[in-house]
Amino acid sequence: MKIVYTVGGLLSPNGMSAVLSSKINYLAEHTDYDLYMVLTEKAGVPWYYYIHPRVKWVNFDINFDELDIMPFHKKVLYYFLKQRKFKRMFSDYLMSVHPDITVSICRREINFITDIQDGSKKIAEIHFARPFYRKFQKSFFPEFLNEWISKQWIGSFVKNLKRLDKFVVLTEEDSLNWPELNNLVVIPNFVSSTTILRSSLSNKRVIAVGRYSWQKGFDMLIEAWKVVNTCHPDWQLDIYGSGDNTLYQKQADSFGLSSVVTCHGPVENVNEKYSESSLFVLSSRYEGFGLVLVEAMGVGLPVVSFACPCGPRDIVKDGETGILVSPSDVKRLAEKICFLIEHQDVRQSMGERAVVRAKMFSQEQVMQQWIELFENLMK
Numbered sequence: 001m002k003i004v005y006t007v008g009g010l011l012s013p014n015g016m017s018a019v020l021s022s023k024i025n026y027l028a029e030h031t032d033y034d035l036y037m038v039l040t041e042k043a044g045v046p047w048y049y050y051i052h053p054r055v056k057w058v059n060f061d062i063n064f065d066e067l068d069i070m071p072f073h074k075k076v077l078y079y080f081l082k083q084r085k086f087k088r089m090f091s092d093y094l095m096s097v098h099p100d101i102t103v104s105i106c107r108r109e110i111n112f113i114t115d116i117q118d119g120s121k122k123i124a125e126i127h128f129a130r131p132f133y134r135k136f137q138k139s140f141f142p143e144f145l146n147e148w149i150s151k152q153w154i155g156s157f158v159k160n161l162k163r164l165d166k167f168v169v170l171t172e173e174d175s176l177n178w179p180e181l182n183n184l185v186v187i188p189n190f191v192s193s194t195t196i197l198r199s200s201l202s203n204k205r206v207i208a209v210g211r212y213s214w215q216k217g218f219d220m221l222i223e224a225w226k227v228v229n230t231c232h233p234d235w236q237l238d239i240y241g242s243g244d245n246t247l248y249q250k251q252a253d254s255f256g257l258s259s260v261v262t263c264h265g266p267v268e269n270v271n272e273k274y275s276e277s278s279l280f281v282l283s284s285r286y287e288g289f290g291l292v293l294v295e296a297m298g299v300g301l302p303v304v305s306f307a308c309p310c311g312p313r314d315i316v317k318d319g320e321t322g323i324l325v326s327p328s329d330v331k332r333l334a335e336k337i338c339f340l341i342e343h344q345d346v347r348q349s350m351g352e353r354a355v356v357r358a359k360m361f362s363q364e365q366v367m368q369q370w371i372e373l374f375e376n377l378m379k
Contacts, residue, residue: 001378002034002099003027004120006090006109009041009065010049013242015291016105016127021049022192026367028052033374036097040064040086040108060089064108072138087112094118101374104164111156114163121377124161125168125187128288129310130154130177165377170289174310185373188314189289190366191298191358197275198300198355201347204235206337207277207301209270209292210284212243212263217283217306220330222252224283225261227334232341235260240273242266274299278347279340280322283333287311297321298358302350304336315361321354 007020027033035055043061051057062082067075086108094102094116104110104124114122126133134157136149158180161167168185169175175186206228210216218239225237237260239248245263252261267273274280280296282305290311293303297315303322305312306329318324323336340347359365 001031001101001374002036002097002120003374004036004038004094004097004099004102006038006102006104006107006113008105008107009039010047010051011041011045013048015288017049018192019127019189020105021051022190022363023367023370024055025050025052026192026363027371028054030367031371036099038090038093042066058093060086062086062089072140083108083111091116091118094120100378106157110160114160121165122163123166123168123373123377124164126288127170127189129171129174129286131309132286133157166373168373171310171314173313177310187369187373188361188366189291189294190361190363191291191294192363194362195271195299197271199275199277199351201278201300201302201344201351203276203278204232204341205277206235206237206279206281206341207273207296208237208239208281208283209241209273209296210239210282211241212245212248215285215287216241217285217328218248218263219251220328220333221281221283222248222255222257222261224330224334224337225252225257226255227331228337228341229257229260231338233260235341237261238264238273238277240264240267240270270295271299274301277301279304279337281333281337282306282312284308285328290315293322294358294361297354300351300355302340302347302354304333304340306333315357317353317357321350321357 005024010017028035037055037057039059040062042063043059064082067079095118099120102120102122104113106124106126110124134153136146136153161181164183166185167181167183168187170188172186175184178184208221249263274296280301280303282293286308293315303316305316305324306327307313307324308327316322316324325332325336
């Protein structure tokens, strides 16, 4: 079986590239498929991610990233020119390779992939939940125009999705957001590396992990910690992630929490930090999946999480492996953190069940679902 993956880029660390590279490498190591990979980023730059030598690859060197620094009017023109070049090169490539299956990641190629008559089955996988995907927002446009463009943009997207052989979403929750489609498949993300590390759940330490952005809701978590600190001043909150943490540390300091809340940068082995903690908190406003929940649960941490769209409801068994809280309910978030701090027996039982639950999102389990999907398409 020949499979072509569109990856886009491997130059910098990001969740989607991490998952895609792990998928491709797993297939290279565990199947006899002929694997191909299409890149579009600037050529000649070292990759951040390792790719198995069995994988054949091509880089079209289109460099869509340079659009990010262009003014809007220039960006529109150059996007059109680059997209036209991409379509021509990708079409020629598929016609020469003649794959059995072509996999899109719902980026620029989704606009034309089903037009290419190369004979391959077309699959797309999306790494974002629909409520927060293709939202057009320009401050110099009136709101009604932003909303109209967003509506047209998502409408065009759905029209292209209908023509696919299969469309893969990450959660059962998000699958309900696509009522127009009858080609849906749910396959979650996975944790690519397992660990034997386990938390004793005895350290007075709570952990959160994610990039420093509005989406991750660390501002709400720090606000909740004001309440937690009042009841449990001997407990520590440690946040780890990439990006600028200055504003979040300043917020904690302004609340008088500088001695108990620390905003760290990213760490190479986050499992060690999980194992040194007794509770994981996810305070996101939204997620595509929430893989950090699975990572923490795999080390035996119970979790307290906002039941934000989409992911936590699929991953966390409320009352069994953790506690789900209504989205953005800071007061309730603080209460449930305090509850698990005060009840070590509950932490212990939830942590034990969390380890079992996390195994459902192992690489082996999830990749078998992908292999089954590929095999069934070819029957």
